[in-house]
Amino acid sequence: MKIAILGAGISGVSLARMCAADGHDVHVLEKSERAGGLCKSRKVDGFTFDEAGGHIMFSKDKTVLDWMKARCGGDPGVVETVRNTRIRWHDRWVPYPFENGVGHLTKEAIVDCMDGYIEAYVQRRLGVECPANFGDWIQWRMGDGFARHFMTPYNEKIWECDLTTMSAGWVAGRVPEAPIRDVLAAAVGLDTEGYTHQSVFWFPKEGGFETMVKGCVDGGGFTLHVSTAVESVRRQGDRFFVNGDEYDLVVNTVPLPLVEPAFADLPDEVRGDIQALKPISLVNVLIGVKTDEPLPDLSWIYLPFPAQGAANRVTYYSNYAPSNAPPGHGCYMAEVTHRGDLKPTREWAMDLCRKLDAAGVLDADRIVTLDWVNSDFAYIDQNLQFADRIGRVRGWFDDSGYITFGRFGRYEYHNSDQCIARAMEVHAHVREIAASGDPAAPRFS
């Protein structure tokens, strides 16, 4: 088949590689000057940075993880790191996740957290139902102390909204519930480990996270058309046309609001739903420092409080791979979310760094490189209307004969490993289509 894949992020190029290996004639259309999307990296003054914030390689699925590592070449082409994450809680470094680090708080805060946690636990056992909104969900699941001392200020910073206007649906399965015994053990000072699927992670030895994408493109057997925006997509019978060229099948991975104007066949209601899918954007501040010492042995930290500045997370990026910084230097990345209204300047970025200095995170006098990258589409706005809207949009695409997937191509809150897992599912579906000869059946969802 002649297949058009729209967008050359990791979703698009991984699917392209898989389909090309089956002998299909695969064309990937990418608006930007190179593949990578949110997985792009860049070099600045000899430092390497990931553009859209700190990325690590991990997966619960070993097949996917092995596939990702294999794309990085070398023997091995990746560095393995034991995760060491902290929350900067006032003047303390509290292990993450917060429930597992509760013993590191002040005694008063430990009592607040445990009192609320047990009360919430009892209420749930008495049958109090899971609330529909995220703000109430935090109280229901974690109790008042954990909410006040971390969860609420941190989440208000990252989502930039009143948390009761967000749905609780997206956290199911994403925020694992720590067993109460672990939380009690943590409260009395016994160390426990949370989020164990991520306790070891990998990172490309050279070139930043984008190396994985390059390894997908190189020798991938498909044609990559860069600087080629998708401008028109239409279906005529069982033929598909993209920018006027004819295909047997079209798979979209471009963020839906960006590609919606190109789709000729979309009904007005579905267009309206897509236009209402507003993203959360992110400015990633790239910070290079001169230092004779290695950076502290941390992977990344969370900053819940407004006084710590606008950044919600700082990655100790030169710890991921030594090649990320030149000798005698180290580098960090600080992530700031916004709703399309942040226009960074050098003064703003410097102020952010001074606040990180005051919070005890870095020494602003050692900064030698300061840059930033904005990503319009970083997180999904999980508002209370989102599930219904995206349900209608996915429903239309799934019945249309087009396939759409990817972080914003389907609005599934996926990391790159899950995008690759989805590409494997789409690949299996393409095989079924090739076998049946009917592009519209069976249906992909």
Ligand SMILES: Cc1cc2nc3c(=O)[nH]c(=O)nc-3n(C[C@H](O)[C@H](O)[C@H](O)COP(=O)(O)OP(=O)(O)OC[C@H]3O[C@@H](n4cnc5c(N)ncnc54)[C@H](O)[C@@H]3O)c2cc1C
């Ligand atoms: C802050 C942050 C941290 C993350 N951390 C991790 C992590 O630690 N580990 C991990 O695995 N994942 C992480 N992720 C998730 C990961 O970045 C995404 O899951 C993945 O990159 C999404 O890939 P995609 O191909 O679906 O979409 P994208 O990367 O968004 O690709 C879409 C592509 O479409 C192109 N495009 C746009 N408009 C057009 C057009 N009109 N025509 C043609 N092309 C167009 C874009 O240029 C882009 O290349 C993180 C994401 C963020 C925001």
